[in-house]
Amino acid sequence: MSSDSRTLFPHARTAQPARTAQPDPRPAPALPRVLSIAGTDPTGGAGTAADLKSITAAGGYGMAAVTAVVAQNTHGVRDIHLPPATVLTAQLEAVSDDVELEAVKTGMLGTAEIIDAVETWLRAHPPRVLVIDPVMVATSGDRLLAGEAEQAMRRLCRLATAITPNLDELAVLTGEAPARTESEALAQAERFAAETGVAVVVKTGHLDTRAITTTWVPAGGGTGHAVRTTRVDTTSTHGTGCSLAAALATRLGAGDDPRTALAWASRWLHEAIQHGAALQVGGGNGPVDHGHLGRRLAAAGSAAPWLGPDAVPARLEAPADLHPAPADGPAPTHGSAPAVAPVGPWTAALWEAGAPLAAAIDDSGFVAALVDGSLPEEQFSVYLAQDAHYLQRYSRALAALAASAPDDEARAFWSASSRTCVETEMELHHSWLAPRPEAATLPVGPVTSAYTDFLLARALGSPHVVGAAAALPCFWLYAQVGAGLPEVPADHPYRDWLLTYRDPDFVEGVRGALVIVERELAVASPEVRADAARDFLLACRHELEFFEQARR
The missing domain is CATH 3.40.1190.20 (Ribokinase)
Known part of the structure; x- marks a missing residue:
């Protein structure tokens, strides 16, 4: 080190004392x-x-x-x-x-x-x-x-x-030809791990496959731990x-x-x-966006209101008075055509207002992976465990709507829907969660509680049409997600879930809910219509949060 260097860095030393191994009295970092x-x-x-x-x-x-x-x-x-x-x-x-x-x-x-x-x-x-x-x-x-x-x-x-290593580097390390398939790469990694006692992470991103696998091959060889994702079309x-x-x-x-x-x-x-x-x-x-996960989780913890005071007019005189509600983050990339069409001008206005939120659900990481089949099993298990809690409370909200219904048709519809929550949809949860006790025993989460408390409050304490509008997204948006694939492949890991929400009986139930909401909005006061529209949009946002909670 020159004398100039010592002048610039007066605490620098040309030689460091030897380190001695001593217990660190400081707490773990x-x-x-x-x-x-x-x-x-x-x-x-x-x-x-x-x-x-x-x-x-x-x-x-x-x-x-x-x-x-x-x-x-x-x-x-x-x-x-x-x-x-x-x-x-x-x-x-x-x-x-x-x-x-x-x-x-x-x-x-x-x-x-x-x-x-x-x-x-x-x-x-x-x-x-x-x-x-x-x-x-x-x-x-x-x-x-x-x-x-x-x-x-x-x-x-x-x-x-x-x-x-990438596959070419794995070949250099093993002295073999580059692997052309995942199984060849895993075999090379197992030989290297067995010989060296060093674990190998095998990455198949350079193979020409839609599915991408990253596998931990343990030190000494043996069965690896694979993580599967889907190829992203990007440079x-x-x-x-x-x-x-x-x-x-x-x-x-x-x-x-x-x-x-x-x-x-x-x-x-x-x-x-x-x-x-x-x-x-x-x-x-x-480059990749290293900070996206952190920003997504930070946004999820924001206390900012989902809807501003001007999002919905205080009085809705006509369907044209209702405008699309802004969604957080960048504009969604999906279109917003409903899988189940509105049945009149008021439900058409609700869909148009909620379209940005519906598209945000389609674009969300959870739903996109659910539909293409790449969603991690543990995330789906967390979602189903929370959905089981949700449906128990949602069925009570539907029963409350039946009790306050203005006519026999609406009363029969909400009563039947309440029973379906318990009898049909809960069976799907039981068949998946029964062999997964660690997920089945998860307590109700804060996102689930917030949504169900919102629904029960509207069903028990608001005019009937307001409660019905708040319950509508759970029908309408689930049909939208269920229709995310033109056809569900036989080997799709979440085939049963997708088929449940594209089943003709469920689609008919969505139409039934739309008919009731359309009819009641047409005769409601402008102030009640505004409350119903606002709670419909809030429920749409609750749906987005409900899906995404498993990724947090």
Whole structure:
């Protein structure tokens, strides 16, 4: 270190005292402390930038040691500067001399000298969790490391808790031809894991399949834990390897078991990929949206009213007075044609006003995955457990509507609907939840309570048409979701659920509810009509929250 350097950094030392292993008297940290060892990306999509965002998203405190300064953007790499390995070693020792680490993640290392420096440091300071993203082969298939560096990477990988290679990198590590199928890739990973005692995460994103699988092959080989998602039609996939590895390291560092950690990281990344294009960063292969999950959960906790004071006029004199209610977030991408048509001008106005919310439900992560079959089973189980609680309370609200109905036709309809909730729909819940006691015993959640309390209050304390309008979305919007596929495949995991809500009897029930609401709105006072419209829209929003609660 030069004298100038000491002047600029008066506390810097040329040599650090040896560390001695002593019990740490401090309490366990609130967040896992995770170090990324990787190159840079000035556009933020990959390398240390992506790692730090991923670590934060996964619930950790991120740190970074830079191996390479890379001039790149979404179109490609322009230049690379590799600082001396001594500079990297100084960074690593500066961290380990001061900070206890729960996890380390490595990315681009570049040369045998850099890899050796990282290996030397890791052997001197073995972390509790080490996830290695062995950056060896580009997506294009080009080799990124010289021969001796590849050998050094093979040695380094043997120190890892888990490695996260792409299929070409897995082939280089095993000395075999690149896998062409998932089963070939899993077989390669099992051989590597059995030989090295290092877990392998097998990613099938580069295979030409609609379904994407990420599988944890345990150290020593054996049966893996697979997480399945659906391919997203997007070019915003820059940095996905970095991001997955960093998130995985963080969740493992936080104490998650491999199955839980991989499931969290894979599903978080899938959501980040889905929303990456909306960032509008660059004109090439853009980044993923590392922060989407966090913003979604923050929005779910907002105390802002769902409907402003001007969303519905105080008096509804005519259907044209009712305008579409704004939905939170970006404009939905789906159309809003109803699967069950309105039966008159008032129900047509309700649909038009609620169309943004109906489209937001179609676009929601839960419903989209439910319809395409990629929804994780545990999320569906949480949803059904809450739906069982919901239906018990909803049936009471329908019974209250029957008691206050203005005529025999409405009384008979609501009474029959109340019985159907218990007899037909609850049977679906029992058949799914009975073999899953951990879900079946879930208590009622706050989202479910809020919705059912709202419905019961309207059914018991408001004019009949107001309660009927509040109950209508549970009919109408479920038919909309049930119609999300032109035809339900025989092997669809949620086929029974979808068929329940596209069944002709259920569709006829939706029409029955529409007829009652249309008739009663036509003769209601303008003030009561306004209350009914507002509660219809609030119930639509409750439906969106109800579906999404399983992803929170």
